[in-house]
Amino acid sequence: MPTGNRRTVRDLRRTNRAALLRELYFDGPVSRQQLAVATGLSPATVSNVTGELLAEGLLREAGLVDSDGGRPRALLRVDPDRGALIGVDIGATRLRVERFDLSLDQRAGVEYPLRDVGHGALELAGLIADGIRAVRDADPLVPLGIGIAVPGPSVDRAPDGTPRAGEDVTVEELPGERLPVAGPRWTDRDGVPLERLVREAAELPAATPVFLVDASTAQGRAEIWRGAGHGARNAVVALVGTGVGVVSGGSAYVGAFGGAGEWGHTTLRVDGRRCRCGARGHLEAYSGAEAIVERWREVGGVPLARTVEPALVELLASGDPLADSVLDDTAGYLGAGIADLVNLFGPDRVVLTGWAGALLGPRLLPGVRAACSAHALRHLMARTTIELGTVEPESAITVGAATLPLGRFLDGGGRAPAEPSPVAAVAVAPGVGPRSVEAEVSTAAQVPEVPEVPELPKTARAGRSGRAGKAARKAAADRASAVDGADRASTAVEATAVESQAGGGPPLTAPGPVRAARRRPRPRSTPAEPDPL
Numbered sequence: 275m276p277t278g279n280r281r282t283v284r285d286l287r288r289t290n291r292a293a294l295l296r297e298l299y300f301d302g303p304v305s306r307q308q309l310a311v312a313t314g315l316s317p318a319t320v321s322n323v324t325g326e327l328l329a330e331g332l333l334r335e336a337g338l339v340d341s342d343g344g345r346p347r348a349l350l351r352v353d354p355d356r357g358a359l360i361g362v363d364i365g366a367t368r369l370r371v372e373r374f375d376l377s378l379d380q381r382a383g384v385e386y387p388l389r390d391v392g393h394g395a396l397e398l399a400g401l402i403a404d405g406i407r408a409v410r411d412a413d414p415l416v417p418l419g420i421g422i423a424v425p426g427p428s429v430d431r432a433p434d435g436t437p438r439a440g441e442d443v444t445v446e447e448l449p450g451e452r453l454p455v456a457g458p459r460w461t462d463r464d465g466v467p468l469e470r471l472v473r474e475a476a477e478l479p480a481a482t483p484v485f486l487v488d489a490s491t492a493q494g495r496a497e498i499w500r501g502a503g504h505g506a507r508n509a510v511v512a513l514v515g516t517g518v519g520v521v522s523g524g525s526a527y528v529g530a531f532g533g534a535g536e537w538g539h540t541t542l543r544v545d546g547r548r549c550r551c552g553a554r555g556h557l558e559a560y561s562g563a564e565a566i567v568e569r570w571r572e573v574g575g576v577p578l579a580r581t582v583e584p585a586l587v588e589l590l591a592s593g594d595p596l597a598d599s600v601l602d603d604t605a606g607y608l609g610a611g612i613a614d615l616v617n618l619f620g621p622d623r624v625v626l627t628g629w630a631g632a633l634l635g636p637r638l639l640p641g642v643r644a645a646c647s648a649h650a651l652r653h654l655m656a657r658t659t660i661e662l663g664t665v666e667p668e669s670a671i672t673v674g675a676a677t678l679p680l681g682r683f684l685d686g687g688g689r690a691p692a693e694p695s696p697v698a699a700v701a702v703a704p705g706v707g708p709r710s711v712e713a714e715v716s717t718a719a720q721v722p723e724v725p726e727v728p729e730l731p732k733t734a735r736a737g738r739s740g741r742a743g744k745a746a747r748k749a750a751a752d753r754a755s756a757v758d759g760a761d762r763a764s765t766a767v768e769a770t771a772v773e774s775q776a777g778g779g780p781p782l783t784a785p786g787p788v789r790a791a792r793r794r795p796r797p798r799s800t801p802a803e804p805d806p807l
Contacts, residue, residue, distance in 0.1 A: 290315060291687030294323055295332070295352065299376075299684060300505060303336035303349035324350060332356050332688045352376055357683065357690070358415040361676035362402055362422040363489070364388075369398070371405025372672040373413060376680065378500045380669065382409040395471055403475035418690055419483040419679020422472065423492040423671045481690075485678035490628070492674030493665075494521025497625045499677045501665035506623040510615050511663070512537070514608065514631035516563050516582065520615060538562065540614060542607060560607040563630040570600045586633055605638040609645020616650040616658050627663025627670075635662040 293313045298304065301312070310320045327333045334353045338346035354377035363370040365388070372383040384405045402422065410417055469484045478484065487495075494511035498521070503509030511521040520537035538558035539551060546555030547565070559565050567577060567585045573596045577585035589597050612624055626635050626642065643660050650658070665673060683690070 288687035288689075290319065290323055291327065292685050294320065294327070295684050295688050298333065298350060299352050302351035304351075305339055305347040305349055307341075307347060309350075327688060330688070354379065355415070356688075357418040358410075358413055359676040359679050360406060360409060360417050360420040361492075361672035361674070362405065362420065363492075363671040363675065364398070364402075364422070364424055365671075366425065369401050369405065370672055371402065371409055372669070372676070373409035373417070374673070374676045375415075376683075378673055378676060378680070382412040383672075384408045395468060399468065399471035399475045402472050403477075406472075406476045406478075416690070417482060417679075418683045419485065420472075420478070421485045421487060421492070421675030421678035422468065423487055423489045423675040424468070425489045483679055483682055485675075485682075487675060487678060489671050490515065491521055492672075492677075493627060493667075493670045494625075494674065495677045496665045496670040496674035497521075497627055497663045499680070500673055501627075501670075502625045502661045502663050503623055506621070508619065508621045509623045509625060510619055510621040511625045511627060512608070512612055512615065512631070513628035514561060514563070514626065514634070515628040516630075537611065537615065540611065542610065557607065557611045561604050561611065566600065566604055566630075566634075569603070570597060573600065575600070583629070583633075586630060590634060590637060601634070601637055602641055604634070605641025606645045608638065609642040609647075610649045612642060612660065613646045613649035613655075616646065616654050620654050620657075622657055622659070624658060624660045625663050626660060627665075629667060632663060632667050 293315070294309055297309055297312050301308075304312070306317065306320050306324055309315070309324070310317045313320070315323075324333060328335075328350075332353060333350050336349045336351045339349055341347050354375040356376055358381070359374045359376070359378070361372050361374065363372075368388055369386045370383065371385075373381050375381055386401050386405065406417075406420065469486060472478075473482075473484055490513050494513055497503045497511050498506075498509050503511060513521065538561075539549065539553070539556045541553075541555045542557045542560055543555040547559040548554055549556035549559040550562075550564070551558075560569070563582050563586060567582055567589065570577065570585075570589050575589065575592070575596055577588045579585040579588060589600065608626075612626075615621070615624060624646075626639065639660070639662060646660060647655055663670075
């Protein structure tokens, strides 16, 4: 098999730790028995791994729950004080840096005004570094990583679609495209190595991961990790702002060349209104914030404000029939677009947010639900709810940025980047694992081949005399010999797996953790008992 996909028992151990940590993070506090059911791991494995996580301080007990007749069961949860996360929001007029615990509760924050829209990359990196030092020094916890949300420009991505980390991550202005918000302009037009500049300015350790994400994706991630999408098995966040975008399962979908997941540029009407991308009939040309204001003007509305956001506030407050008609049509357009998402992804929850979505959402939601029900497949819509976002817009972007290092931490089994991971064989059971917001793990354990030995009758296994006893002794010798040979050929159980994305977002479904079982050789003179898995 290709050596590039081979994984050791260390990877299996990390996968099991990550599976339990994710279940505890999203559904905790839960008991060990509930963890075994949810992850498909054996009770013995759950007990061993949770004991290890408790000893490391990653988990804490959170009370007791009655059991079915025996002693009460202890509830476990992730300890929010185990690490710190830093999120950065480069806004239109200000730069905000916040520090969070593992529950994404804010612990410290600083804000710097950005009066000069000509800020260069070096000056901006210096401000970010000042903010990182300010929030980092306020707490003894070592930051597990830093997420930086960038307004507008695209983020350079690795071939698997995840933002690059540990390299010169660049932010680019695409030719012919406008920034979604008015904000700091990058003076290095050929690409800004922002990750490297921030790392140098803040004197960050090489092991501290730094992630870049666009602001819209960060806002969508905030809703999935902490807001209205939290707890859903498959959530889709519909972002309505200057443009229209979608975040599915915690990340913006990225194609082979970095440009995909542009829900706003799906066709709503052939040869319809001109979109800002140059094409006609796109969803964004009807339901983006600028498009809504423009349609109001076309039917006779006269907004006093010259910018989009105040004009939308006027539209919402006007109460005249023309404005109501524009809003009703907008709800219909969005509902039809969300129906496409329901038909494509089959989510159990759709969250409507974005700065314009948060502003107009309460007014639009009933119409959006009705239009979506009319256009989506019934059997899919019957399992889908449409909700408004709940994360405060002021903090959504920093929260979303902080989820990138948090996702990396959980996917790493709760080990900080610099921590060594001891190698130890752990038997785990297959099953449907917890949802993954960061990455899909596809597994197939590769255990050294051992010849199949038929299950023997109890009398034979007990070593009674006669042909049954001889068969038992011969089977035990064959099995021990085969295992001894396998041990000499390989010192670690290997498995194939797809690497977890480096802080990126999850697929729509997540399979369970891997099973690996390593048989220990027994003395050849002793009949072999079947090994429990």
